[in-house]
Amino acid sequence: MTSTGLRRDELAAFLRTRRARLRPAEVGLPEGVRRRTPGLRRQEVAQLAGMSVDYYVRLEQGRGPHPSRQVLAALARALLLTRDEREYLFRVAGESPPPSAGPSREVGPGLQHLVDAMTETPAYLVDACYQVLAWNRMATYFIGDLSTVPPEDRNMIRWSFRRPAEDAQWTDEELLRFLRSSVADLRASYGRYPNDPGLRQLVTELLGTSPRFAQLWAEHDVGERHPIVKRVAHPGLGPLEFECRVLHVPEGDQRLIVYVPGPGSPTHAAFRGLAERVSS
Incomplete structure (x- = not known):
């Protein structure tokens, strides 16, 4: 953990596992050619989040700068995180989670x-x-x-x-x-x-x-x-x-x-x- 509260290793592992669970069709991308590993590619997550591939790779490798709240929000959207997962993402990055927009009124x-x-x-x-x-x-x-x-x-x-x-x-x-x-x-x-x-x-x-x-x-x-x-x-x-x-x-x-x-x-x-x- 850094002095800012950023837990780099946990953040990196969390991003890798969330990326691996998603299929391209779930985020509006074509399946394309046969993939060697399950989930999205790093460049696809970077594209969806609007950031450079190099920056995202460094996050997954546990290095690089402290991600801003804007970057974290973009990653949460790109990886289709649930409310609990989004909160966890912000906390391991040393940030307070953003408030939810409003109470859920959906009845499962x-x-x-x-x-x-x-x-x-x-x-x-x-x-x-x-x-x-x-x-x-x-x-x-x-x-x-x-x-x-x-x-x-x-x-x-x-x-x-x-x-x-x-x-x-x-x-x-x-x-x-x-x-x-x-x-x-x-x-x-x-x-x-x-x-x-x-x-x-x-x-x-x-x-x-x-x-x-x-x-x-x-x-x-x-x-x-x-x-x-x-x-x-x-x-x-x-x-x-x-x-x-x-x-x-x-x-x-x-x-x-x-x-x-x-x-x-x-x-x-x-x-x-x-x-x-x-x-x-």
Whole structure:
């Protein structure tokens, strides 16, 4: 490691392995003649990144100057690096990773299948701004049928702070803990995605419309959500008690929120009965 934090050997090895895994067709290049080794050639990576072949060769050999942030960003694009790989590239080069443009709102088929497969448990997926991205049929009995709601209005935090000032739920200590935790998590996202217009718009809107949100936001608490026990007087199912689990999905910086009743509890029985009615 150099005094600048550049780990030349690790950077060189990482570039070589990322280059070797790519096929020319993946980056829009012709396959051409038979290749002696798998992956792209060094000159092809240099061409894609807009740099000289000599400069790139020296990087792969663990020598040469400290790569600039612009060079690292170009290499990340040329090698089709994932978000985690891009972050690693910057760190081994002794640089702070650039902030991501914004929260991921893509729902992979595996996650969608997982949400749908929870037939006896309300579950829904949110992004780092608490925009609801996916939900199962059980969840509609708690958060409504969001297929009838415009996508821009499917935000949990916006719903929470739209409650009128006289709403009795503002005296619920568990609700207040839930909201405080949510706002702290939202502030953490605000730090990760400073350039996301949707997140900035949400915060600006709530600061102007909700004194309660403004008060919590001004406390500058930062932290991820933790599980809490929720007690709900459901209009169709009666009194319920369940643990609200928040499971983080690292690759998309998303959260899977699941309502988990105690085994054999009255809430467990109510959820099972609801699931049977929904499926019949």
